[in-house]
Amino acid sequence: MNPAVAPSPLAVDLAIFTVTEADLKVLLVRRQAPPFKDAWSMPGDAVDLGDMGRRPGEHLGSAARRILETSTGLPSQPGQLQQFQAFGRSERDPRGRVVTVAWLARVSPDFAPMVALRRGVDWFSVNDEVPWMRLALDHAEILAAATLHLQQQSADTQTLLALVPATFTVSDLQAAESAVLERPSDTRAFRRRFDRWVSEGLIARAPGKRHMGRARPA
Amino acid sequence: MNPAVAPSPLAVDLAIFTVTEADLKVLLVRRQAPPFKDAWSMPGDAVDLGDMGRRPGEHLGSAARRILETSTGLPSQPGQLQQFQAFGRSERDPRGRVVTVAWLARVSPDFAPMVALRRGVDWFSVNDEVPWMRLALDHAEILAAATLHLQQQSADTQTLLALVPATFTVSDLQAAESAVLERPSDTRAFRRRFDRWVSEGLIARAPGKRHMGRARPA
DNA sequence: AGAATAGTGTCTATCAGACATTATTTG
């Protein structure tokens, strides 16, 4: 019995990140069909290529958006999806030759809990919960590349903002950076950057006690 | 008459750069067959995907290497090819749905002249010779993305070294940087970086009068 | 009050940009 033949030679996979509990999380789904049935993997699907000249099929970005929405149940935001690499090793899929274009998405922790309510979908700490050895296909490789890519962008405001609630404290944002980088970041340096972002208008202060109704719990 | 059907839904295109005459050049080839016959385009070809499960087909990187070698006549060096983006607009190829994975390559100016000896192959100044409006398919878009990608890497030693002859002067290297960035770069700052590279062992001084037999012509 | 977290002051080292100055080679 050969595993089913791949429905399309082109696929899209998504590395969807968030930060909760000061920890970088990635969204994994349990595969409901072979190959690798019941294994965890990043959400992905074949790209509809049309029928070679008649139906146009879907754009790569549309496929990524579709998968983001079906796997999280959330509407996708413009700019949320970012293509980062194609993976084309010929043995990567036992069903046949499938090249996948991998995308990176960031989800606000505001929505993270409701995403995890779905069956067979959950957030995993990239540091110590991802079942690296048991990820389907070559998803361990893809996820590693995605994490690296995210880290390299962590100096960027927009990257961090996407990983934080709609209203947040400076500390929240810094905690997000630390979570992404997997190391503590210097308070002073971070606040300087933060102040610059505010003065550049990239961040607006929310009303209330300074940036947010943050307390200083014991 | 429909244009011929695309042989494969997946292709690879290469943006091959060099620097000659203090100017950033890209290698274009004249298309010998429809669509866009006789138009200039970046070298590229369909990826052999095998036959869905039996023959394995070629890796993405192998396809890129193959195209680099056939279009330049030069053997490819390890690390020379760098994948940077997939392009998947459904209308990008009139033959049907073709997604292309674009790669960036840098060629030493030592070899640039012999590359251009081939028929239907030539170097074009990115700044003022590329026939942007007449490039085949969506190659204008791909080339623009490649150029941007190259510029963002121009601070990196390896990127610059690949664009310069095997032995070179500091000025040569700085000229390469200026060509990539399309703006003059500060002498002092560049030399500081250069000295650091030397002390880090990334660059070895050639024998002879300092770095190279460079004179100071009038 | 004491613990915990939030935020500030300030010193230092590093580096880029600007620009003047000196050195070397060609004509």
Place this chain on the structure above:
DNA sequence: CAAATAATGTCTGATAGACACTATTCT
């Protein structure tokens, strides 16, 4: 010698890291 290019000196401003210090809020 003059012109052109190569290389260096040096000032300034921006920024990151380190670390001590002050401020606020909770228990």
